[in-house]
Structure formats: C-alpha cells, structure tokens
Amino acid sequence: MSGTQAFDVIIVGSGAAGGMAAYELSSAGLKVLMLEAGRDYAPGTETPMFQTQEDAPLRGATTSDKPAGFYDATVDGGAEISGEPYTQANAAEPFSWWRPRMLGGRTNHWGRVALRFGPYDFKPKTRDGLGFDWPIDYTDLAPWYDKVESLIGVTGLPHGIENAPDAPPGVQLPPPPPRAHEVVLSRAFENMGMKVAAIHAAVLTRPLNGRAACLYATQCTRGCSSQSNFQSPTVLIPPARATGNLTVLCNAMVSRVDVDDTGRATGVTFHDRETGSEFSVQGRVVTLAAGTCSSVRILLNSRSDAFPNGIGNNHGFVGKYLMDSVEFSRSSRIPMLEKVPPQNDDGIFTPHVYVPWWLVREQAAGKLDFPRGYHIEPRGGRRMPTTGVGSFVDAGSATYGDELRAEVRRKYGTFVTLIGEGEMIPNEDSFCELDPTTKDKWGVPVLRFHWKWGESEIRQTMHMQTTFNEVFRRLGGAPDTTAFQMPQGGGAVHEVGGARMGSSPQNSVIDSYNQCWDVRNLFVLDGAAFVSSPDKNPTLTIMALAARSSSRILELVKSGGL
Numbered sequence: 001m002s003g004t005q006a007f008d009v010i011i012v013g014s015g016a017a018g019g020m021a022a023y024e025l026s027s028a029g030l031k032v033l034m035l036e037a038g039r040d041y042a043p044g045t046e047t048p049m050f051q052t053q054e055d056a057p058l059r060g061a062t063t064s065d066k067p068a069g070f071y072d073a074t075v076d077g078g079a080e081i082s083g084e085p086y087t088q089a090n091a092a093e094p095f096s097w098w099r100p101r102m103l104g105g106r107t108n109h110w111g112r113v114a115l116r117f118g119p120y121d122f123k124p125k126t127r128d129g130l131g132f133d134w135p136i137d138y139t140d141l142a143p144w145y146d147k148v149e150s151l152i153g154v155t156g157l158p159h160g161i162e163n164a165p166d167a168p169p170g171v172q173l174p175p176p177p178p179r180a181h182e183v184v185l186s187r188a189f190e191n192m193g194m195k196v197a198a199i200h201a202a203v204l205t206r207p208l209n210g211r212a213a214c215l216y217a218t219q220c221t222r223g224c225s226s227q228s229n230f231q232s233p234t235v236l237i238p239p240a241r242a243t244g245n246l247t248v249l250c251n252a253m254v255s256r257v258d259v260d261d262t263g264r265a266t267g268v269t270f271h272d273r274e275t276g277s278e279f280s281v282q283g284r285v286v287t288l289a290a291g292t293c294s295s296v297r298i299l300l301n302s303r304s305d306a307f308p309n310g311i312g313n314n315h316g317f318v319g320k321y322l323m324d325s326v327e328f329s330r331s332s333r334i335p336m337l338e339k340v341p342p343q344n345d346d347g348i349f350t351p352h353v354y355v356p357w358w359l360v361r362e363q364a365a366g367k368l369d370f371p372r373g374y375h376i377e378p379r380g381g382r383r384m385p386t387t388g389v390g391s392f393v394d395a396g397s398a399t400y401g402d403e404l405r406a407e408v409r410r411k412y413g414t415f416v417t418l419i420g421e422g423e424m425i426p427n428e429d430s431f432c433e434l435d436p437t438t439k440d441k442w443g444v445p446v447l448r449f450h451w452k453w454g455e456s457e458i459r460q461t462m463h464m465q466t467t468f469n470e471v472f473r474r475l476g477g478a479p480d481t482t483a484f485q486m487p488q489g490g491g492a493v494h495e496v497g498g499a500r501m502g503s504s505p506q507n508s509v510i511d512s513y514n515q516c517w518d519v520r521n522l523f524v525l526d527g528a529a530f531v532s533s534p535d536k537n538p539t540l541t542i543m544a545l546a547a548r549s550s551s552r553i554l555e556l557v558k559s560g561g562l
Contacts, residue, residue, distance in 0.1 A: 007033040007247070008557065010268055010283035012254045012298065015105025016539050017525040017546040018289035019232030019240075020148070024550035026240040030557065033281060034237075035252040035270060037290070038076055038101030043108065043234050047073070047223040052384055059387045073223035074109045075102035079490075083441035087448040095322075095432075095449035096490035097293055101273075103250055104233035105291060106493070107539075108223050112230065112350050113377065114154045114202040115536035116145050118163035120360070124425075124532050127364070128371045130456075131425045132321075134531045135503045135512040138165065144544040146171050152230040153208045154540070155348075157198040164197065164356035173205045176352045180340045181380035181416055186353060188474045192467075194358045194376075201350040202230035202540070211235070218384070220349035229349075252279075255444045256302040257286055257522060263306040265522045268298075271442040278442075285521050285553055285562055289546065292527040293322075293432060296498040297447050299509075299524075300434050312499060312509040312516050312524075319432045319447075319498050323533035326374065326422030326453075327492035328461045330468040332477035337414040342382065351377045357535055370459035374422030374535045376467075382413040418471060420464035423535040426497060427454050430489070451489035461486060494538050496530035514549040521562045525549055 008030040011018045018034060026032050048071045053060040056070040063070070067078040077100035088094045100106055119138040124131045142165070148154075149171050156172035175198035178186065186196045203220065204213045214228040227234040240246040251273040258266045258280060267282035288295040299318050300310040312318050357373030392411040393399055399407055429452035434445040462484065469479035502508020505517035514529050516522040525546040527538050556562045 006282040007031050009285045011287045013289035014103050015107045016542045019236035020543045020546040021550045022240040023236040026243045026245040028554050032246045034248045036103050036250045037253045040250045041102040043223040044225050047225040049225045071222045074100045077101045086446050087435045089450040093451045095451040096488050098493045107232040109221050112202040112220050113537045114200050114540040116165045117534050120163045121534035132531050141544050144548045148543045153204045156200040159197045161356045162360050176347050178352050179345045182353050185378045188471045194355045196353050199354050203348045204228045216346045265519050287523045289525040292495045295528045312518050317509050321426035321497045322430045323424045323497045325492035325494040326457045328464045329419040330480035331417040332472035333414045334475045334477045370456045372423035374420040377419045380416035418468040422460045424533045453486050496527035496533050499524045499528035500531045501529050513552040
C-alpha cells in the first residue's frame with residue numbers, strides 16, 4: 001500500500017469496536033482504512049457449522065494450536081502466540097491475554113451474551129465510594145444501545161429488574177423458551193429470591209436484514225456460516241465494504257501512532273506479519289480498536305519528543321486500572337433430570353435464561369461483606385456429547401459394554417454448571433506496562449502484566465460458591481467440593497480499562513466521546529476506554545460506545561473540528 005495515500009479515518013482493529021466504526025463511518029461517506037493484525041477470514045465458507053467431534057483430530061480435544069478445541073473459530077491465536085510474547089511481573093499471579101489473529105477478532109469466538117450496563121454501573125463511586133465514576137450515564141448511551149441491538153439482533157424481554165435495563169418495545173427479538181434444565185434451575189433460583197430473566201443474546205431468533213434465524217446448530221464459538229449470530233465479518237464489514245468507502249488490509253500489525261511536530265496524529269506504522277516489512281499509512285483521524293491491551297500497547301509504544309512516555313500518558317494513566325470479569329463456575333449432577341425424555345431442545349448456544357444481580361438493595365444497606373454484584377449464567381442440556389462423557393463413570397469401575405452405555409445415557413443431560421460473572425473494582429495493583437527488555441519478533445516492546453484480585457472480589461467469589469452449592473442442594477444435587485481458588489486474571493477474556501475515559505486530562509486518557517485529550521484526532525474505541533467493569537459482559541457496551549464515538553467523529557470531520 002502506498003505510504004502517501006491518505007484516508008479520512010484509519011481504524012486499527014476489526015472486531016466489535018472496529019467493525020462498528022467502519023460500518024458507521026463508511027456508510028456516512030468517509031474514506032476508511034481498516035488494519036487487522038490477523039489474516040482474512042470468511043465465516044460463510046470457513047465455519048465448521050455441522051461437523052461433529054468424531055470427525056475431528058483427537059475427537060476435538062484442545063491442543064496448543066487450538067486451545068479452545070479443534071472447531072473453535074479462533075485463528076492463529078489464543079493465550080500464547082508464536083513471536084508475540086508478553087511477560088508477567090509476578091508469576092504467582094499471572095494474567096492470561098487471549099488474542100485472535102483474524103478478521104473480526106473476538107467477535108468470531110465470543111459467547112454472544114449481550115447485556116446493557118445499568119444506571120448504577122456508570123456511577124459506582126457515587127454509590128459506594130469505591131472505584132471511579134464514568135463521565136457519562138445510562139441516558140447518554142441508551143439510544144446507542146437501541147441502535148446496536150436493532151442492527152445486530154439481540155434477544156430479550158422486559159422484566160423491570162433493578163439495574164438490568166430493558167430495551168424499548170420493538171428493539172429486541174423474542175428470546176428462545178427455557179429448556180428443561182433451565183426450568184428446573186429456575187425453580188431453585190426463584191425459591192431463593194432470585195428473579196430469572198430471558199437472556200439477552202446476539203443471536204437471531206427471527207430473520208433480520210437478510211440474515212437467517214438461528215438453526216440451533218453447533219456452538220456459536222465456531223462462528224456462523226448462516227450469519228445468525230453476530231460477527232463483525234458477517235454483519236458489519238460486508239455492508240461497509242459495499243459502500244466502496246472501506247479498504248481492509250489484513251496481516252497489518254500496528255506498532256505505533258505517528259505524530260507530527262505539533263503533536264497531531266498523522267497515521268500509523270505497522271509491520272506486515274508475513275514479510276516483516278514496515279510500512280506507514282496516513283489518515284486525518286486515527287482510531288484504536290485493536291482490543292483493550294493491544295490498544296494500550298500501541299499508545300505506550302507511540303513515543304516521541306512530544307510524548308516521551310507514550311501518547312495519552314502525560315499523567316501516567318495508560319495501562320493503569322486493568323480489569324476483568326470475576327468469572328467463577330461450579331458444577332453438579334441433578335438426579336431429577338434423569339427422568340426428562342430426550343427432545344429436540346438444543347436451542348441457541350447461550351443460556352436461554354440468566355439471573356441478574358438480585359441483592360442490590362441488601363448491598364446498598366451494608367448487609368453483605370462485598371460491595372459489587374454478579375449475574376448467573378446456567379449451562380447444561382443434551383447437546384452433542386464429547387469424549388468427556390467418559391467421566392460419567394468412575395475410573396475404577398469395571399462396568400463395560402451395554403451396562404457402560406446405559407450408565408452414560410442415564411447420567412447424560414443431568415449435569416449443570418452455574419457461571420458467575422462478577423464486577424471487579426479497579427485497583428492500583430492491576431495494570432500493564434512495557435517490558436524494559438522483551439520485544440516481539442518485529443523488535444517492538446511487549447507488555448508486562450501486573451495482576452491482583454482485591455478482597456472485594458475474593459469475598460464476592462466465595463458468595464458465588466455458597467450460592468451455587470445451595471442451588472444444587474435444593475435440587476438434590478451434591479455440592480461441588482472443588483478446592484476454592486480465584487480465577488486467573490484475564491481468564492474471562494473480558495479485560496477492559498487501561499485508557500479510561502474521564503472528565504479531564506488529569507484523571508483520564510480520553511474524554512466522554514473516546515477522544516484522546518493529548519491528541520485530539522486520535523480516538524480509543526474499544527474496552528480500554530472503560531472506567532469500571534460491571535457484572536455484565538462488555539461487548540455490547542463496546543459497540544454502543546464505538547457507535548456513539550463514530551457519530552462524534554463524523555460531526556467533527558464535517559465541521560472541520562479535526
């Protein structure tokens with residue numbers, strides 16, 4: 001690509017934030033260049049939509065090059081990528097950094113749970129004095145949630161649950177009905193005072209914009225050749241390309257934002273991942289949507305005379321207050337599910353129901369020993385079995401033949417898992433910085449992670465364990481006696497923060513429209529912008545913020561403000 005060709009906007013990244021920005025800005029007539037670090041990817045032809053485990057090597061088991069299983073959509077990625085290391089400040093408390101290298105990024109692999117942040121989530125410090133408040137509130141983002149949900153297709157029903165916002169009528173798609181195990185679990189939840197809600201999932205239950213409704217096929221984490229779930233390379237990038245205004249360049253590993261003598265961004269520099277050659281491209285506006293930690297790394301490596309510590313880092317906030325969801329799970333066998341006759345109820349990949357945080361008022365009254373909540377996602381059912389069914393029979397059992405098959409069939413479908421997704425309060429001990437000595441294969445400094453769960457997260461997780469085992473007990477199941485251990489940082493693959501938005505350059509990296517305080521034609525659109533990490537999965541909010549920021553970019557470009 002010619003280094004002299006200038007674009008209106010350069011977008012680094014092609015996932016939730018990058019895809020949304022490309023869709024919005026290309027549709028508005030701006031000339032956009034999208035740079036993706038991974039290879040091109042075509043879900044329509046590459047997705048293993050119907051293959052079963054017996055067709056896969058090792059029956060689909062995880063391997064070093066397929067850490068989420070043989071059929072998982074993630075290409076050339078995972079927590080470890082050859083030639084692209086990262087380091088740990090403390091090996092006893094490591095941080096896991098999951099990175100895909102493909103067009104569409106994590107939107108190909110994610111679980112599709114799409115929850116709105118609630119009003120309390122934007123003002124946590126005001127409520128309990130901990131963490132930080134966002135410079136925006138729910139009303140600022142609500143219309144953008146509406147727009148994104150209507151565009152990509154999100155299920156849901158109005159429930160009127162505190163701090164779990166409902167969408168306006170007509171915005172969301174009807175949710176799928178609860179499955180047998182979800183009906184059983186819901187009885188226990190409701191008996192314990194938990195209100196059960198229909199899931200908000202980015203999966204079509206009705207045709208939308210030429211996309212087919214879900215076929216109830218294999219896991220959404222494989223991708224979707226029928227375009228029934230949300231992926232950036234099926235829902236956002238194709239219509240953006242159709243405008244003629246979007247250019248996509250894959251295998252472009254961006255290392256820094258380039259600036260001129262006045263401190264204005266002029267474009268970015270990247271390496272071709274296949275040849276190693278270095279190139280620079282020019283643009284009037286630069287947007288970072290590479291993923292939380294990748295965008296932070298680019299900012300830190302964008303050093304110059306004007307920004308000796310990296311762009312946006314004049315006050316030392318870049319990389320600070322890194323967060324992840326507190327993701328904790330426990331499993332049990334529910335004997336009453338043995339008597340459920342087999343039926344065609346695979347459903348969508350996400351749970352069909354979930355439990356929003358139900359102790360908001362008790363927490364506000366100081367009745368709990370931790371300050372922030374979690375939601376519960378139940379998993380179970382009779383999807384296509386894996387080799388894991390072997391664990392249904394004790395390893396020391398002499399059962400074999402027809403008796404073995406009968407025992408597996410009896411227990412199949414009786415196992416359930418409860419997953420808690422909790423809020424982490426930002427702390428000064430969780431951050432990333434440039435490693436002083438280690439570089440990637442292109443000679444670019446890599447990130448070094450510092451990680452520490454706070455006492456609040458530990459107590460919250462202990463509450464999850466107690467709650468889950470009580471649910472199992474009420475249904476006749478045995479408690480999960482696995483030794484208590486906090487999840488690994490980054491394990492939820494929900495990392496956010498590191499370039500947070502705020503009300504001034506003295507307390508943040510970007511403003512309320514994701515615009516960098518130091519370089520006004522630079523925007524950070526992804527999860528790095530987050531001020532807090534509520535008990536809701538982050539992807540929908542990333543997209544809503546990206547759509548809102550794109551509108552701001554368009555306004556400023558047209559007015560000459562950039």
